[in-house]
Amino acid sequence: MLIRDAKKGLTDDIIKAAKNEGIDPEKLRRLIISGQVSMPKNLGRDFPVRAVGSCMSTKINANVGTSKDYDNPEGELHKARVAVEYGADAVMDLSTGKNIDAVRRGLTEEMSVPVGTVPVYHAARKHKKVVDMTSDDMFNSVREHAREGVDFVTIHAGINRNSISRLKKDQRLLNIVSRGGSFTMAWMLYNDAENPFYEEFDYLLEIAQEYDLTISLGDGMRPGCMADATDRAEFMEIITLGELVSQCREKDVQSIVEGPGHVPIDEIGMSVEAMKKLTKGAPLYLLGPLVTDIAPGYDHIVGAIGGSIAGMYGADFLCMVTPSEHLALPTADDIREGTIITKIAAHVADTVKESQKDRARAMDLEMSVARSKLDWEKQYGLAIDGKKARHIRETRMTTSEACSMCGDLCAIKLVKEALENDRDE
Template identity: 70%
Template sequence: MLMRDARNGATPEIKEIAKAEGVDAVRLSSLIAKGLVAVPRNARKSIAGRAVGRLVSTKVNANVGTSKDYDDCADEVKKAKVAVQYGADAVMDLSTGHDRDTVRKRLAKELEVPLGTVPIYHAARKRRNAVDMTADDFFSSVREHAKDGVDFVTVHCGVNRNALGRLKNDPRLLNIVSRGGALTMAWMLHNEKDNPFYEEFDYLLEIAQEYDLTLSLGDGMRPGCMADASDRPEFMEVITLGELVKRCREAGVQSIVEGPGHVPLDEVEMTVKAMKKLTGDAPLYLLGPLVTDIAPGYDHLVGAIGGSVAGMAGADFLCIVTPSEHLALPTADDIRDGVVAGKIAAHVADTVKEGQRERSRETDRRMSQARSDLDWKAQIRMAVDPDRAEHIRGTRMTEGETCSMCSDLCAIKLVRDALKSGKI
């Protein structure tokens, strides 16, 4: 198990990660050992580790997956590969269609980045009615996914009786918008029992230990709109997750904490810092966050705005939002647009993040130098989406070395030529 191995110093894997991240290997080992950095990687796989947490670069995840209405395994695999092509550091398979097992197994085999899943979706599909799941269904799905090579799993352990009581006392406009959280809550109410993942958390830890499976402690109570943000149900769950993070660390199991969701811009920093405080500075994984509710079709932009602010405040892992959010299953083009927006947000966050600030700003400096030199090949090569940059440049290119916006009145060229004349 990597977390326990890290307590004895830098392993070869940790040294490779440290080199890629530009951080000291000994310090990174210490952070992994303490649970302040997670490296999701199933013990049965040999993919390169991607570190999430303090000092390392902000990572980006893309969600794919079939549904009952669109059950095309090959298309979801294609989307996942598009996500990786454009820079996703991890992929989550949220498949709920008939072919869900095939999607998961193919992604675990074919992707070179960490793969995550939500096993309760699988458990729910085992029964005619989701509320008829057994406690064994919960855990057997986790084990099955781990056997298939999944690297991290979202488990909504914080959705328990305390959370249910808080939700009843503090009604919301949208109640629960997390699918995993809703399935858990419906099961609890129907069966009049507490959440098996919470009640038998030690058993979950045993499975995680066996496969070095990273537990992504899900935000089942995340707010689904501005009106529900930063409320008691949300933070009741976070308090519980903080307690579970401690148990993970004691067991040598890597963990990540998931967070909201929809958050007003002026509450993003407070939310991130509060979650970090309550969970012992565990690596924080956010969806977005979305900072307005009015932008269907453009939520990838809304998520990028929220992600930049959240990253500046301490978020470590950003789940992309696509233009299809709230509307439909995303296309491959939607995935590309979402990943690019997420990568921009992550880079913006890294320009101010401890451990990454200098490296990220040097990247911007090199781009600025290429612009100063009117070096279009270098600008395109360093762009977050070189394909799009090259397409735009190629379809509206002038005969000279400037762009078609300014043409012969290019400010950079005018000043450069004037200074070279030596007449000042």
């Protein structure tokens, strides 16, 4: 197990990750031991590790997965390949289609990045009704996913009787929008029982120990619209997640904490800092956050705005949002665009993170130098999406070495020539 191995000394994975992050390996080792950094990697898989958490560069995750309406596992695997090609640091399978195992198994066999799942989807699909699954179904699905090589799993253990009671007292406009959260709440109310993942969390940790499975503590109470943001139900769950993080650390199990959701832009800083405080600095994984509700079709941009700000305040892991969010299952093009936009958001966050800004701003400086020299090949190579940059310029060419917007009236070229002529005189 990573944490136990780290307590004994440096490992090859820690040394490699530290080199990638530009950080002292000994510092990274200490952050892993403290639980402030996670490196999701199942004992049964071998791939270049990614470090997520304090002092690390901001990472991004891409979601794929089948649904009842679009049950095409190979299509989802293609989307995963696209996401990784364009910079995704991890991929999650959210499949709920008939052949629910196909995408997960394909990802663990093929992907060279961490693979995540939501086992409660698998447990629920074993029955006609979500409420008919058993606690054994839930834990057996976790074990099956871990055995097949899944590196991290979302577990909605923070939804318990207390958080549901708070939700009932403070009615929301959209109540619960988390699919896993809704499954859990519906099961609890129908069966008049406590959440098995909360009640038997120690058993979950035993499974995690066996495979070095990283537990991503899901935000089942995350707000699904601006009107529901930053309420007591959300924070009741986060307090519980902080307690569960402590239990993970006691058992040397890696953990990540998931967060909202839909958050007004002026509440992002407070929200992120509160989550970090309540979970004792656990790696924080956010969907977005989305900062307005009125931009369907452009929610990838809305999420990138929120993600950049959240990253500035300490978010570590951004979940890709696509143009299809709230509308439909994303296409491969949606996945590509969502990945790129989220990659931009992660970089923007890194330009202001104390531990990353020197490296991030050096990349921007290198691009600026290339622009000053009108070095297009260099610019394509440095761009987050160099293929698109090249396509735009080369399909709208000019006889000038500048772009076709300015042509021979290029400001950079004119000023450069004017300064050179002035020096000659």
